[in-house]
Amino acid sequence: MFGTMSSKKMITLKSLDGQTLEVEEVVAKKSLMIKNMIEDDDVMDDEVEDDDEDHVVHLRKVTYKVLEKAMEYCKRHVDEDENKVVNENELKAWDQDFVVKTDKSTLCNLLLAAYYLNIESLLLLLSKNAFHHKTSEGKKTNEDMRILLECQQ
Numbered sequence: 001m002f003g004t005m006s007s008k009k010m011i012t013l014k015s016l017d018g019q020t021l022e023v024e025e026v027v028a029k030k031s032l033m034i035k036n037m038i039e040d041d042d043v044m045d046d047e048v049e050d051d052d053e054d055h056v057v058h059l060r061k062v063t064y065k066v067l068e069k070a071m072e073y074c075k076r077h078v079d080e081d082e083n084k085v086v087n088e089n090e091l092k093a094w095d096q097d098f099v100v101k102t103d104k105s106t107l108c109n110l111l112l113a114a115y116y117l118n119i120e121s122l123l124l125l126l127s128k129n130a131f132h133h134k135t136s137e138g139k140k141t142n143e144d145m146r147i148l149l150e151c152q153q
Helices: 032-039 064-081 088-100 104-117 120-136 142-149
Strands: 010-014 020-024 048-051 054-058
Touching: 010 032, 020 064, 032 054, 032 104, 064 088, 064 104, 064 120, 088 120, 104 120
Parallel strands: 010 054
Antiparallel strands: 010 020, 048 054
C-alpha cells in the first residue's frame, strides 16, 4: 500500500531575478557548469551555498523563465545519460515540440543560457534550429537573425 519514498538529492537554483527552482541533482548536473560548481568545493565558493544539506547555486546570468525551460529540457534528457532505454524517435519528436512551443525571444535567451550553463545537447539543438531558420529563409545577416529571434545584444 505504501510506496517506497525516493531519496533523490535536490538542488536549489537561484536565478538572476532572485527566484529559486528546486530540481533533482542529476537533472541540474546536465549543466556541466552547475556540475563543476557542485563537485569542486574550491570553485566559486560564493556561488554555491550549503544549507541543511541542500545546495543553492546562484546563476547570475539566467532568468527564472529561461532556467525553468532549460531544466525542463534537462529533466527529459536525464534518462539518455543514465543509459536507460530511450526511444530515439520519441526523444527527437519531444525536442522538436519543445522548440516549436517556445517563443522566439525565449529560444534566443535559452540558446545563450545553454552556452553559459554548458548544456551541450541543448546548445546543439538550438543552434541547429537557428541555423535552419537562417538557411531556410534565404541569406540573412547577423542583424537579420537578431531581429528574427528578437535578441538584444
